[in-house]
Amino acid sequence: MQRRTLLTAAAAAPAILPFVARAQGTQKATLRLKWLAQTQFAGFYLAKARGYYEAEGIDLTINPGGPNLLTENLVATGADTFGLSGGTDSVFAAREKNLPVVCIGVSHQQTPFFFVTRADGPIRTLQDFKGKTVTTWYTGANYVLLGMLAKIGLKPGDFTMQPQQVSVTPFVEGQIDVVTATKYNEFYTLMTRMGREKLRTFVAEDEGITFPRDTLIVSETTARQKPETVRGFLRASIKGWRDALKDQKAGVDVVMAASPALDRAHQEFMLVEAGKLMTAGAAAQQGLFWIDDAAIRSAHDFLRQNDVIKQPVDLAKAYDGSFLAAIPVADRMA
Amino acid sequence: MPEPMDATSPLLELRGIDKTFGAVQAVRGLSLSVPAGEFVTVVGPSGCGKSTLFNMVAGLDEPDTGGAMRFKGRGCHARELLGRVSFMPQRDLLLPWRNVIDNAILANEIEGADRKTARAKALRMLPEFGLTGFEAQYPHQLSGGMRQRVALMRTFLFERELMLLDEPFGALDALTRSIMQRWLLDVWERHRRTVLFITHDVDEAIFLGDRVLVMTARPGAVKLALPVNLPRPRPAELVTSPEFIAIKREILAAIEEESMKSFQSSGMAA
Amino acid sequence: MSGAVALPAPRGAAGLRRAAPVLMGLGRLVLGLGIAAAVWEGAVLGFGIRPEYLPRLSAILSTIAATPEAYAAGFLRTALETLIGFAAGVAVGVLNGVLFLRAPVLRDMLFPVFVVSQTIPVIAFGALVVLWFGNTLLAKAVIAFYLTFFPVTVNTLVGLQSVDPRQMALLRSFGATGRQVLLRLLLPSALPQIFVALRLGASLSLVGAIVGEWFGDTTGLGVILLQAMYTEQVTVMWAAILCAAVLGTGFYALVALAERYLVFWGAEA
Numbered sequence: 001m002q003r004r005t006l007l008t009a010a011a012a013a014p015a016i017l018p019f020v021a022r023a024q025g026t027q028k029a030t031l032r033l034k035w036l037a038q039t040q041f042a043g044f045y046l047a048k049a050r051g052y053y054e055a056e057g058i059d060l061t062i063n064p065g066g067p068n069l070l071t072e073n074l075v076a077t078g079a080d081t082f083g084l085s086g087g088t089d090s091v092f093a094a095r096e097k098n099l100p101v102v103c104i105g106v107s108h109q110q111t112p113f114f115f116v117t118r119a120d121g122p123i124r125t126l127q128d129f130k131g132k133t134v135t136t137w138y139t140g141a142n143y144v145l146l147g148m149l150a151k152i153g154l155k156p157g158d159f160t161m162q163p164q165q166v167s168v169t170p171f172v173e174g175q176i177d178v179v180t181a182t183k184y185n186e187f188y189t190l191m192t193r194m195g196r197e198k199l200r201t202f203v204a205e206d207e208g209i210t211f212p213r214d215t216l217i218v219s220e221t222t223a224r225q226k227p228e229t230v231r232g233f234l235r236a237s238i239k240g241w242r243d244a245l246k247d248q249k250a251g252v253d254v255v256m257a258a259s260p261a262l263d264r265a266h267q268e269f270m271l272v273e274a275g276k277l278m279t280a281g282a283a284a285q286q287g288l289f290w291i292d293d294a295a296i297r298s299a300h301d302f303l304r305q306n307d308v309i310k311q312p313v314d315l316a317k318a319y320d321g322s323f324l325a326a327i328p329v330a331d332r333m334a
Numbered sequence: 335m336p337e338p339m340d341a342t343s344p345l346l347e348l349r350g351i352d353k354t355f356g357a358v359q360a361v362r363g364l365s366l367s368v369p370a371g372e373f374v375t376v377v378g379p380s381g382c383g384k385s386t387l388f389n390m391v392a393g394l395d396e397p398d399t400g401g402a403m404r405f406k407g408r409g410c411h412a413r414e415l416l417g418r419v420s421f422m423p424q425r426d427l428l429l430p431w432r433n434v435i436d437n438a439i440l441a442n443e444i445e446g447a448d449r450k451t452a453r454a455k456a457l458r459m460l461p462e463f464g465l466t467g468f469e470a471q472y473p474h475q476l477s478g479g480m481r482q483r484v485a486l487m488r489t490f491l492f493e494r495e496l497m498l499l500d501e502p503f504g505a506l507d508a509l510t511r512s513i514m515q516r517w518l519l520d521v522w523e524r525h526r527r528t529v530l531f532i533t534h535d536v537d538e539a540i541f542l543g544d545r546v547l548v549m550t551a552r553p554g555a556v557k558l559a560l561p562v563n564l565p566r567p568r569p570a571e572l573v574t575s576p577e578f579i580a581i582k583r584e585i586l587a588a589i590e591e592e593s594m595k596s597f598q599s600s601g602m603a604a
Numbered sequence: 605m606s607g608a609v610a611l612p613a614p615r616g617a618a619g620l621r622r623a624a625p626v627l628m629g630l631g632r633l634v635l636g637l638g639i640a641a642a643v644w645e646g647a648v649l650g651f652g653i654r655p656e657y658l659p660r661l662s663a664i665l666s667t668i669a670a671t672p673e674a675y676a677a678g679f680l681r682t683a684l685e686t687l688i689g690f691a692a693g694v695a696v697g698v699l700n701g702v703l704f705l706r707a708p709v710l711r712d713m714l715f716p717v718f719v720v721s722q723t724i725p726v727i728a729f730g731a732l733v734v735l736w737f738g739n740t741l742l743a744k745a746v747i748a749f750y751l752t753f754f755p756v757t758v759n760t761l762v763g764l765q766s767v768d769p770r771q772m773a774l775l776r777s778f779g780a781t782g783r784q785v786l787l788r789l790l791l792p793s794a795l796p797q798i799f800v801a802l803r804l805g806a807s808l809s810l811v812g813a814i815v816g817e818w819f820g821d822t823t824g825l826g827v828i829l830l831q832a833m834y835t836e837q838v839t840v841m842w843a844a845i846l847c848a849a850v851l852g853t854g855f856y857a858l859v860a861l862a863e864r865y866l867v868f869w870g871a872e873a
Contacts, residue, residue, distance in 0.1 A: 260674035417779020432870035441778040
């Protein structure tokens with residue numbers, strides 16, 4: 001019996017050895033965010049600060065994003081290991097361009113932005129958008145707007161759509177009628193400058209459109225060659241996010257330490273809103289970063305109908321829930 | 335390194351030198367010889383190839399094949415003369431970022447002399463060149479005459495047997511020029527270098543030279559070599575003496591003839 | 605100046621004489637800045653300009669005072685990127701100029717490539733640099749370098765080519781080697797031209813560093829600027845702009861000062 005165990009161990013040793021070596025020496029990896037440090041990413045910063053990645057054998061560097069940076073490109077070329085990219089829309093676009101990226105988790109389960117009008121203004125329903133001026137981002141939000149209005153029978157010519165600049169000031173000044181705002185950023189500025197009660201919001205989900213965003217991606221190579229690292233990264237990230245959502249002060253602190261010039265109140269608000277988006281929909285039952293096939297399919301079909309993506313994308317290849325599935329659901333719950 | 339030198343042979347000798355730039359023949363069959371210690375002046379109508387002659391002797395331009403160039407009795411290429419004659423071009427060409435002393439020692443610095451020693455030597459020379467107290471001034475702070483003296487000092491400090499001066503006083507006003515001429519003779523008599531001096535001013539050529547070479551119109555060659563047997567040191571009023579006038583008349587006649595030639599040929603070409 | 609009569613001043617006095625206008629200039633600068641600050645503050649208050657358009661200077665300064673370490677760190681980081689990129693751009697630019705002068709074949713081969721490189725928008729170039737160098741200080745310095753080296757190359761070449769050929773001939777007649785001609789004549793002669801590019805490069809390299817920081821970075825004035833822009837923290841944005849202005853002006857002034865001391869002879873023919 002004892003001899004047998006020894007023999008088995010001896011036979012297995014060469015096979016085990018590389019794994020042992022890898023577990024002992026941490027390996028370097030980077031996470032490219034979709035934007036600069038802010039509490040929209042608090043969980044990742046907290047996981048790093050608390051050594052969760054290290055515990056998984058990953059020496060993780062968090063690289064902030066910025067305008068004109070396409071996370072999909074950086075991950076596909078191997079410049080970055082992991083990426084928190086634009087959203088389901090940008091993953092479709094990348095796959096359509098044959099960029100070998102795979103989505104391993106979805107952060108924001110619902111459309112993270114909405115359309116805002118003045119509560120005391122003439123726009124009370126979507127029908128009232130007719131003849132009005134709307135500004136929006138031409139990076140996906142424009143299709144959501146077109147889709148929402150198409151559902152109630154408005155055509156592109158029925159209203160004026162303009163690209164939205166960085167500032168919401170033109171809306172505050174009354175120069176435009178409808179502005180697009182993320183629930184966690186622009187909406188905060190609108191509230192502080194105008195007051196929540198002065199604002200009316202139009203949500204995509206009310207029209208049956210959903211647009212999950214902030215997708216975690218890796219390259220196909222990483223997914224194939226280092227599944228254990230990918231799982232470890234997800235485990236650590238989820239742990240960090242659970243901490244950040246439970247102890248929001250810690251989540252805000254860690255981001256403020258990285259970027260002290262940020263406005264704390266704004267960041268506190270952002271974390272609350274990010275938490276809502278991350279635990280909405282199917283994530284309420286399935287936990288953080290859940291890939292909701294139905295929502296993905298719906299976003300895909302919507303973009304396909306609007307001819308934003310020219311060819312159907314193979315969703316099974318673009319979205320891989322297996323890494324997430326390796327983590328017990330109880331450990332994924334926020 | 336000591337070089338064998340035939341005491342009887344001239345310091346510089348040119349025999350049948352040609353120089354062509356593209357289609358233009360600047361110099362044809364030019365021959366001259368400059369014995370050691372002599373002050374030779376060169377005059378001629380404008381465009382007669384005086385500067386071409388100088389550039390060749392300075393080593394900057396190689397003559398066409400065929401002629402012979404001898405320095406210290408040895409046949410040589412023009413480029414071998416680089417660094418062996420001390421050359422002063424028409425303009426002072428001082429470097430604006432160097433003060434008087436450092437401009438004066440430029441050539442010494444290039445030949446690798448110790449800067450400190452060279453500066454000390456230059457400092458001692460300042461009074462002789464009328465530059466006492468100006469050692470730290472920069473060229474833009476100096477008058478034209480002073481700049482020219484700095485350039486001359488640079489030429490003198492670069493101690494070579496042959497000095498080439500190309501119209502050094504051409505840009506100066508008449509009064510300053512005549513002061514500079516007498517001063518140059520003064521300095522020359524003390525240092526006794528062999529000098530080849532270009533000018534377009536006949537008075538200057540006679541006043542300074544032991545011998546005046548008159549050049550033909552282009553293509554340039556030596557038309558006339560006239561010894562100036564006037565005693566030294568030469569006083570300013572020498573220029574009005576009958577002997578001086580006689581030499582001047584002869585030179586002017588030769589130049590006149592050449593000027594007419596070049597005038598006619600250009601007239602015909604037009 | 606009647607040089608023949610005036611007694612030449614010894615070096616020390618000349619130094620003092622040169623320092624006096626600098627001090628006076630400094631006094632005028634401080635006075636000018638004071639007036640500008642007062643006008644700024646007064647205009648915002650007097651005309652009731654809303655902070656979204658232009659916050660009061662005092663509000664901006666107190667924003668900086670609230671988290672000075674953030675601005676200090678950003679300032680230092682951006683300054684370092686600017687300086688490294690600038691220094692590399694100047695070194696490579698001058699080297700290129702010399703190389704192109706000595707080897708016209710190389711100039712004919714490489715110059716068009718340089719021109720094409722400069723037509724790439726810095727935004728596109730930045731995306732490439734991040735792919736190549738990642739989010740390192742080097743990446744930002746490379747963008748600053750990219751904006752600096754070309755004007756320096758061009759101006760060095762122009763400066764070197766405009767050297768008086770008679771001056772070249774004079775040095776050659778002294779038996780000067782190519783190296784001696786380069787160091788004692790060509791480079792000093794080209795210095796006024798080179799400094800024109802250096803002054804341009806001082807501003808461009810800062811722009812390069814800040815734009816570089818927009819391709820994802822953790823520290824820097826560009827990071828603060830971008831963050832503030834998208835979260836509409838107007839005073840923070842202005843604070844970053846103010847820091848960048850101080851950095852840019854300071855750097856430019858240093859280059860101009862160096863020029864005044866090195867190219868003291870002015871544009872003399």
